[in-house]
Amino acid sequence: MDEYKPYAVFAEVVHASSMSAAAKRLGMTPSAVSQIVRGMEQRAGVALLHRSTRKIALTEAGERCYPHCLRLLEAGRAAAASLEQARDAPVGELRIAAPLGFGNHIAPALAPVLTQWPLLRMSLIVDDVLIDLISSRIDIALRVGELPDSTWIARKLGQMDTVLCAAPAYLERHGSPKSSLDLQRHHWLALMREVQEVTAEAAFPDGGAPLPNFILETVDDHGRKELIPLQTRTTTSNQIALRQMCEQGMGIARLFYADVRHALEQGHLVRVLPQLRLPSYPLAMLTARRDVEPAKVRIAVAALKAYFSSLALEHEPGSA
Structure with missing residues (x-):
């Protein structure tokens, strides 16, 4: 999408009223900014700016073009801000898939998270059938037992006695x-x-x-x-x-x-027969990726790990 970059640079130049100020905001050199604007003018066949040693001013064509470029720049900033918010603060919808019967574990594990972050919503899909995690837009899936081969990242939560x-x-x-x-x-x-x-x-x-x-x-x-x-x-x-x-x-x-x-x-x-030792089953949590997880997933993962760790400490396998 490099063809849109000159428009954003042009909007920044007008907004900053200076090539050098715009270059500083954009992390570029003034000469690179000047070349981009000049190349934009050459391709359009019209002048966009009147330049002097002290200031710049819009031409008539530049005045007509600037509002469109400004909206493009603002849209880009809004997109970046939304990604920063997703990275830094739990917002939006958290979708969790779990086997039937796990609702009584998800609620106490994540209720404090939802209380702390009012902009976060949760959808809990409980089903013993292994649903398609991608098409269902699942953020976190809980699984009991041996896991099938998958590209999803599995993290062990503990053993279910x-x-x-x-x-x-x-x-x-x-x-x-x-x-x-x-x-x-x-x-x-x-x-x-x-x-x-x-x-x-x-x-x-x-x-x-x-x-x-x-x-x-x-x-x-x-x-x-x-x-x-x-x-x-x-x-x-x-x-x-x-x-x-x-x-x-x-x-x-x-x-x-x-x-x-x-x-x-x-x-x-x-x-019944508490002295009998029965098998325990691994409990795992699946997420799509570990390296670029949004804040809502990171915080939910930490809450689930803490909850099931505390649950495991309450019971010694084989005890009456």
Whole structure:
């Protein structure tokens, strides 16, 4: 867009009423400014300025041209100012994508940020489906589990510990499991994506017990894995619904500790076999780029990191 530069230089010369003053503002030499204006006049075939040793004055053609050049200069300054504002102050819309159930984490993490920066807005898209981050104009995406290959920058926020939970009413009716083998006789709740497909014909072979379709993984103190085959009674595609069904006494579920901490503290849920160590899942934050992040992203990233770091300190994996 070099063809627009002479117009901006010309507007600066008129605004400053001096070639040397305009050159200082533009970071150029006076001779370079003079050459640009003279080249503009030669291409147009008309004089734009009357020059003397002390001052400059607009010609009639220059007077007609100057307002258009001034608007171009002002637009350029406004564009630069908007970029500086985006770099230095959190403004505009912050778009965050997170799995279902993460709304209760995003709110406490970013509420102080929105309070501090009144010109910042937030749109939270919660969905377990991996949406297109670019077409959805996402600034920050939270992901749990292993990440697919991507050009986005991933930053680890921590580990999401999982625990086995049941409602007190369920345990009163069915008893509390004493060992991992006891788990197989209980009603299990699980997410649909964790459950293996079992056909109706194969579900009850020879009229016997149903085939297991859910594998619970545990880890011993030596890091060895144990796989416990289980049969789910109720499944759902929604992490929030899974927790709610567990609280209603419909069975035992493996849930993220961060999601059920308050329910455990209030007695709505009880840890089942707390001595069992279950796998934890990495929690990562994705952003488009790290080197040229606007202020709204930088500040939100820092707030999310601080929140999840404090959350991790509240729980020791394997504790009762």
